Amino acid sequence: MIEVKDVTKSYGNKDNKLPVLKGITAKIADGDFVVILGASGSGKSTFLNVISGLEQPDSGSVTYDGRDITKLSDSALTSFRKDTVGFIFQQYYLLPNMTVEKNVRMGADLAGKSDYHEIIKAVGLEGKLKKYPSELSGGEQQRVSIARALAKKPNVLFLDEPTGALDEETGRQVLAYISALQKEHRFTMVMVTHNQNIARMANTVIQMNSGRIVQIDTNETPETAYEIGW
Ligand SMILES: Nc1ncnc2c1ncn2[C@@H]1O[C@H](COP(=O)(O)OP(=O)(O)OP(=O)(O)O)[C@@H](O)[C@H]1O
Ligand SMILES: [Mg+2]
Helix, strand or coil: CEEEEEEEEEEEECCEEEEEEEEEEEEECCCCEEEEEECCCCCHHHHHHHHCCCCCCCEEEEEECCEEHHHCCHHHHHHHHHHHEEEEECCCCCCCCCCHHHHHHHHHHHCCCCCCHHHHHHCCCHHHCCCCHHHCCHHHHHHHHHHHHHHCCCCEEEEECCCCCCCHHHHHHHHHHHHHHHHHHCCEEEEECCCHHHHHHCCEEEEEECCEEEEEEECCCCCCCCCCCC
16 A cells, blocks of 8 residues: 655745645555646646655655555665665666666665566567567567566556557557556556546556645546547
């Protein structure tokens, strides 16, 4: 269980302060698929970065099974990120001079896991092991980044606009891969998106507006990547 309590965060200095998170409280259950929706600039990415330990809040707490990650030393926070969470962004951030296999293996090595071939198969890239990122389509590159994030078997996967750079067909395919992997491995998933339709795949939908959570809905009948509109 992840518990976020009274989290605030501002950017800028004290003369020119931009409050971005204005008191966020939420609970995320193990194995949940949470989608965070909200207008551009409402603080979605900042929220994601704070709950995942990429950034520190100004106040409030973020606990994983009772352990407050905002209180960890830098080195403890680094191990937490390495062992517990995985990230997928709109940009794939693959290493251009490494093959598909090496990019994914790097993710696995980070956390001392070695069985990364399974995950490459699961995202349908076993035929592309020796290719370089520049030789792949956008959807294939995003599947490499999914495999890299999941090769280390995180408990929680954070995704910020994972389909933002993909066309509809490729976007659906990438979501279908992610969703199948979540069903199999049962990690918790928190995804930021602009696409309201994707929220229909989630169990929980958090609406943000101007640095606050304005609504939380649960969805009893999530749809598949091929059932939702786009
Ligand atoms: N590192 C930063 N330094 C200064 N301001 C920032 C920084 N990151 C975000 N902001 C500002 O904080 C506000 C919220 O940004 P954030 O990226 O969280 O929004 P978002 O909801 O993810 O938007 P989008 O949908 O466009 O990605 C914006 O006004 C943004 O300009
Ligand atoms: Mg964003």
